[in-house]
Amino acid sequence: MTVMIPWPRREAGRHSRPALIQALRTENAKLKAFESAANDFFLRLLADRDDVYAAWQNAMRQCAEAETAAVCMEETARQLKLENVELLARLANVDAVTVPPAERDTSAPEDQATEPIPVRALWDALGAGPVQAVLPPSHEDPGTGRIL
Structure with a gap:
């Protein structure tokens, strides 16, 4: 049986051993640079996660303190209201x-009860109906010609 795999030639060219080694070293250097950048990015992500977690814990602590202060203030307000009452x-x-x-x-005459004060509508008191205009006293009545 014959082996059908084309073996690389040992002559100078694209697939020569020194050129292949150099290409592998170049690729290896690129991969190491990529790995180093990925590690740096991952460390930044971890640092950001730690900062966010610390900020979250700080916010939760402040929230708990605010709730405690609110409860104390409500009790103080209740006591002040009772004291105010x-x-x-x-x-x-x-x-x-x-x-x-x-x-x-x-028994004195000036302290005797008086009669009730009559209260009427304004047009009844002035002698005018609800559809007539109420004129000042210096105007003439157009129907009779007399001064009102």
Whole structure:
């Protein structure tokens, strides 16, 4: 059986051993540079991830502190409202005017009850209907010619 694989020739040219070694070394150098760049990029990604995680932890800590402060402020506000209600009640009791109930003496003539005051609509009081214009007193009535 014959081997049908074309073996590289040992003569100078494109597939000579020194040229092949040089091409492999060049490719190896390119791959190492690519690997180094990928490692640098991966380290930057890890550093960014660590920074984001630290910022997230800081935000969660600040959130917890804010919730604690809010609870304390709500309790303080509730206590201040209760104290305010107590102080308003004390002030109302101190400033209260206490007068015993009394009855008005109506024996004098000027204290006698009067008749109720008649209240009418404006046009009834002026003698005008709702469809007539209310004129000032210096105008003449066009129907009668008299001064109103």
